[in-house]
Amino acid sequence: MQEHFFQCPYCWQSISMLIDVSQYQQQYIEDCEVCCNPIQLRISTDNQEITSFDAENLEQ
Numbered sequence: 001m002q003e004h005f006f007q008c009p010y011c012w013q014s015i016s017m018l019i020d021v022s023q024y025q026q027q028y029i030e031d032c033e034v035c036c037n038p039i040q041l042r043i044s045t046d047n048q049e050i051t052s053f054d055a056e057n058l059e060q
Contacts, residue, residue, distance in 0.1 A: 009057040011035035021045045
């Protein structure tokens with residue numbers, strides 16, 4: 001597990017989450033811990049490192 005900080009696409013607050021870097025591709029929805037809006041997350045890892053991280057607003 002690796003902690004990753006990013007900005008919420010709704011409220012723009014900096015939040016963090018733990019990423020399972022043993023999974024190569026991940027896609028799921030997680031609620032913002034500040035404003036509770038749903039965030040679409042797409043994460044790619046390689047060799048136990050995060051290579052791509054996208055946090056998108058579901059209303060787009």
